[in-house]
Amino acid sequence: MERRIKALVIAEAANPEWVSVPLVGWSLASALREVADVHIVTQIRNRDAFLRAGLVEGRDFTAIDSEKLAAPLWKLADKLSMGKGVGWTMKTAVTTLGYGYFERLVWKKFGPAIQAKEYDIVHRVTPLTPTANSLIGARAKRAGVPFVMGPLNGGVPWPKGFDSERRREKEWLSYIRGAYKAMPGRGASLGAATAIICGSEHTFSEIPAKYHAKTVWLPENAIDPARFSLTAPQPGTLPLRGCFIGRLVPYKGADMAIEAALPLLRDGLLHLDIIGDGPQADDLRALITREGVEDAVTLHGWLEHKQVQSVAAQAQMLVFPSVREFGGGVVLEAMALGVVPVIVDYAGPGELVDDATGFRVPLSSRAGIVAGLRAQLQAIAADPGVLPGMAQAAQARVMRDFTWTAKAAQVERIWQGILKGGPLPQELPRRR
Structure with missing residues (x-):
């Protein structure tokens, strides 16, 4: 020894x-x-x-x-x-x-x-x-x-x-x-x-x-497994639930997540939970009202850590198109809950997610990211059965390595x- x-x-x-x-x-x-x-x-x-x-x-x-x-x-x-x-x-x-x-x-x-x-x-x-x-x-x-x-x-x-x-x-x-x-x-x-x-x-x-x-x-x-002890339901069916977790500032991309998801939100195929607060909050409320998706998007504001886990663990996907994350801790937290990340393939999140554990949207202009994210979300909605296996792989990888x-x-x-x-x-x- x-x-x-x-x-x-x-x-x-x-x-x-x-x-x-x-x-x-x-x-x-x-x-x-x-x-x-x-x-x-x-x-x-x-x-x-x-x-x-x-x-x-x-x-x-x-x-x-x-x-x-x-x-x-x-x-x-x-x-x-x-x-x-x-x-x-x-x-x-x-x-x-x-x-x-x-x-x-x-x-x-x-x-x-x-x-x-x-x-x-x-x-x-x-x-x-x-x-x-x-x-x-x-x-x-x-x-x-x-x-x-x-x-x-x-x-x-x-x-x-x-x-x-x-x-x-x-x-x-x-x-x-x-x-x-x-x-x-x-x-x-x-x-x-x-x-x-x-x-x-x-x-x-x-x-x-x-x-x-x-x-x-x-x-x-x-992650600390004691702080992320829940597992999200992954029935592989519609409707889907997605979450965004982070500071509400433009580069984090909560507005891009909402815009990309609009067709699914309007058709009742997806509900988005936005967890976090910040200077963009009022703009997001206006966007949600203007697009008529108040029933499909919930702005939770800032939540205590235990509440974050409880809300996130109801989702099947983390929709997180941030364009400047050094480490991407929130991505690991979602994976630990069995929530499949859908992220922009750049910096920290792009290094943590692979084809077995999540979806990566190519880095582009703002309009390009919205278009790419929309296409990815619609592809998932067309085949939600892909999510359970990826969720299990994501959770297993975090518990093994992270x-x-x-x-x-x-x-x-x-x-x-x-x-x-x-x-x-x-x-x-x-x-x-």
Whole structure:
């Protein structure tokens, strides 16, 4: 029996009570505690949530107080982003400026233990953004301790024809995001890493070719089976029920879902549940009224997590034509419920769905996506018997490869590969 690896896991953003990156950081870091002797290092803002989750400070985790710089940078980022829930590239860029200070404090606290080889591995889980360089990597390398970065993800390009959506999201900085590749320290960070985990094919493509041998593609999202414990009915008959889950903003495509489904909605062959809230909500209500499909579309607004599962598990399909998803966690959540995803073949969702588990509509202009999605929905309605088998395949794949337990095992095998000095295991097949 192999000795359990002793790992220092750096997760600056990690919080079981939040969503997005902090939830990924928490979920992966805490799952790794099941397969290795892990000590988590996080930022002070997460301390109380860690304690409420039952972790013991000092034994299980350490909270680093970098608020002297982190707090004013967050306020500045919030101001520069010019609105709640928008300007994420700006928020990430500004808050990342303070990450170096956080790592300096981490090294001050744990540097002596790393140099004394008290840890087999140092793994930086968050930030997920590849724009955040690491000074600890080079120091760990000099100490002879392997350093792992990732999953790294972000910066998926805005597709052509969606500039108006980009402007409404106030993503001005995204036009020059690629400049981060020339930032001082990027080459040193990548070079010092023993392994680099990329959460998307796009991020993999941004890693210089000379580092590809130590780079692994492993989507960062996963699900907790306890939170997605229902299974949707898949009778293989009409009428169908579809759901959309997400923020109601143009690039997520709730309006495209409704427009594409109009013939089926009017004929009583499909009902759509729209779960989420956002600035597009009023426009969606107007669209539904204008098209006379009030009885066939339900706008649920924002729902608690348990309610989301309950509503989604009544559907046979996730109709989710988003054109800019880094990870696509909502797609995995739907698959876990046995809900077949119908998505745009781009970025995160396109990497998670294959021909056995869902339907991919080619990326195109807005009109092209609506037309392609309409054709796909009508094809499903013409043969709804295709759905039960795909739902079973989707659910089985998630439970095999995309639970947090599975994700921790995948990362632990990467750690074992590093420590044994062999080639890194490629845990999941990549779409090329």
